Amino acid sequence: MENKTDIKQYFINQFDEFEKSLNGEKSSDFHKVRKDAISKFAKLTFPTQKDEEWKYTNVSSLLKHNFSPVPVKENVSSETINKFLFDKMEHSLLVFVNGNFSSELSKLIDIPKGVVIGSLAEALKNNNPIVKKHLGKYAENDNYFFTTLSSAFTKDGAFIYVPDGKVVEDPIHIIFITKSGSEKILTQPRNLFVAGKNSEVTIIEHYVSDEDSIYFTNSVTEIVADENAIVDHIKLQEESNKAFHIARMEVDQERSSNFSSHLISHGAEISRNDFNAKFNDDGSECMLNGLFMIGDEQLFDAHTMIDHAKPHCNSHEHYKGILQDKSKGVFNGKVMVRQDAQKTNAFQQNNTILLSDDAVMNTKPQLEIFADDVKCSHGATIGKLNDEAKFYLKSRGIGEDAATAILIHAFASDVITSIKIPALRDYLEEIITKRFNQ
């Protein structure tokens, strides 16, 4: 592929291949959605830095590769999967290999009656009414090039449905692992999580690879938190350092719902996250926390938007970045407080540590406030590790690397301690230690 017209034609051509691979599924109701999407896709343009939303993020290197949207099936051993589990945690596990659900590697533990935890492909095949009602309703294709691509090629992903009043005690861990064979592959997990009224669920979306190959993950996740539901979402991005990771998450919050999210990201050559949450009714809470650690020439981009469409809602957003080498970070956090949304509390903060003079951070808070009785604040800092503190640690006999690691643990600690799963906190501390003290 040479340019952005080619990439479109390439995928349009691939769509025929993809349709063939669907076999019987082509006749399901859902197939029309795919066909609409591919014709929509033909009208969109590949994003460039001329687009305001992609100003600091150049994804043209995607064009250099012919990623196959119909990945060949590969086998992954359970030993490989074990590397990505959190110690001593008994929980339900869903594993997707190259985008396809693997029932052999997955297991379900202590699932309350009526709760559905499984594969979207399965749900689509069965014309599941919940899927029919919600899929694609929040992450609309609109002008999202990559979402439209995902819609056209939707095949599998995680589907979780927690009916009204049900509480799923243990976290649900979903691993998306990519294993390339001879070709560079594109996987497009399409996830739908629906939490009914007064329900509770914790979901971990975990993107991993055991190799350092070039591939492309384009994921779309839609989350519905119905009245009074509590949804705790953690996304852990540990892709290969040569991979491309483009992800979108759309959250729909109904009255008095509570959604919290953590994005922990340290893989991929280029990763882009669009996180949008919308308050559809009064009295809800939304927390978006993030921690990204990048080095070499990695690029991390988070574009978030919290839409305060209704009054009496609270949002709290805190993203922290640690940049090494020639890496580049982008944070664009939009908070929209609409005219109706009186008594809104919105807090946003972005702090970045640059460990190298060549690292670059672009941060842009955007508060758009149309109501008058609100409390909103935002702030951003970009700095280095505190030299005085480092000297103090060294003067106690602690070496350069250990001192750096201690200060980074300290910097990241508020994001990590706000994660409610101890085993996951340990796993993350371990990632930091490995990254900064070896």
Next chain:
Amino acid sequence: MLLEINNLHANVEGNEILKGINLKVNAGEVHAIMGPNGSGKSTLASVLAGKEEYEVTEGEVLYNGKNLLELSTEDRAREGVFLAFQYPVEIPGVSNTNLLKTAVNEIRKYRGEEELDSMDFLSLLKEKSKLVELDQKFLSRAVNEGFSGGEKKRNEIFQMAVLNPKLSILDETDSGLDIDALRIVANGVNKLKTKENATIVVTHYQRLLDYIIPDFVHVLYKGKIVKSGGKELALELEEKGYDWVKSDKAEAVV
């Protein structure tokens, strides 16, 4: 000899602050360095600890016969040099316990010793915290964060007790302490004194020296040691004030 400083000159931001310091410290000794504000006491302490902003332009520092200035800050600490800071820095997010555990184990690793297990480490902390009457709850708190002035100074001596250095430099550890806290700190320092280690007590006031009895007193003024003597020099200074050294400076070489 534990420490030997010969004709030490040092610059900060291009200004010469230390202008030819000579000092010899043997194991088992306590030396006091006194002097008015701005005379270079903290600069000397920082140079000994290896702070990078301070550029040594002339002279040498031998520690146990080794060239101290060639060692990194952490290696100096691992070799047994300890600086109690005049202004201990606050480090949010890092607990005292974590700092000390890492420090103790890094030092042990350097010396080719095994890491302390958690139980032994905790009992070490417990024992040493009693020495400076530091409440156990400080152990889990972030380093110096929200500590009062006196708590910070006590915490410095607590760290000294845990790390068990050969050469301790206490930079105005007495400043800002009320008399009770001063006694506690001095008591701790005295208990840590052995024939094998030495202490340099940097102070602005004579008061501390009622509790920590020095073998030698040196007066630092404008980057030079202008007077040295026994503990009675401190009393004389107290009586006559620093103006005495200032006017007397020309004839001062000991």
